[in-house]
Amino acid sequence: MGKSYGTLCKSCGNEEEYMLGFGFMSNPSFEYLNESIKSKVIKRHLHVLEKNYKGMIVDVPSLELFKCPTCKTLHSRLQFKVYYSNDKIFEPQYSCGKCKSILIPIELTGNYMGEDSEPIGYNCKKCGKETLERSLSSILWD
Numbered sequence: 001m002g003k004s005y006g007t008l009c010k011s012c013g014n015e016e017e018y019m020l021g022f023g024f025m026s027n028p029s030f031e032y033l034n035e036s037i038k039s040k041v042i043k044r045h046l047h048v049l050e051k052n053y054k055g056m057i058v059d060v061p062s063l064e065l066f067k068c069p070t071c072k073t074l075h076s077r078l079q080f081k082v083y084y085s086n087d088k089i090f091e092p093q094y095s096c097g098k099c100k101s102i103l104i105p106i107e108l109t110g111n112y113m114g115e116d117s118e119p120i121g122y123n124c125k126k127c128g129k130e131t132l133e134r135s136l137s138s139i140l141w142d
């Protein structure tokens with residue numbers, strides 16, 4: 001179960017919607033991760049971890065908000081951990097689709113699932129201006 005976080009740019013009218021939360025409730029599998037992740041590098045890592053290092057997915061993978069430290073855009077990505085080789089942890093690193101910087105997980109001011117959290121300090125993906133406001137598209141989904 002999860003929510004979506006919507007933003008609207010007051011300068012160019014661009015709307016974005018970010019899915020957040022759990023995409024499914026059953027046991028997490030490597031197949032699910034493979035279907036949900038676009039990055040070829042991460043897919044390759046997962047394959048090796050599963051086949052050669054006894055990889056185990058811990059926690060339920062969930063969609064979280066990330067920011068790009070360089071162009072200050074928002075992104076939603078699947079957050080998860082894989083234990084491997086008995087005592088090591090793999091966490092995915094995602095890069096910005098615009099400028100390739102490594103994305104950083106964030107929480108918006110206050111509780112980001114709350115009604116009061118505004119996308120302050122982030123730039124529009126389309127025009128690059130810092131004129132985002134929360135749109136009314138937050139909905140429950142499961």
Ligand SMILES: [Zn+2]
Pocket residue numbers: 068069070071072073096097098099100101
């Ligand atoms: Zn960027």
Ligand SMILES: [Zn+2]
Pocket residue numbers: 009010011012013014124125126127128129
């Ligand atoms: Zn804009």
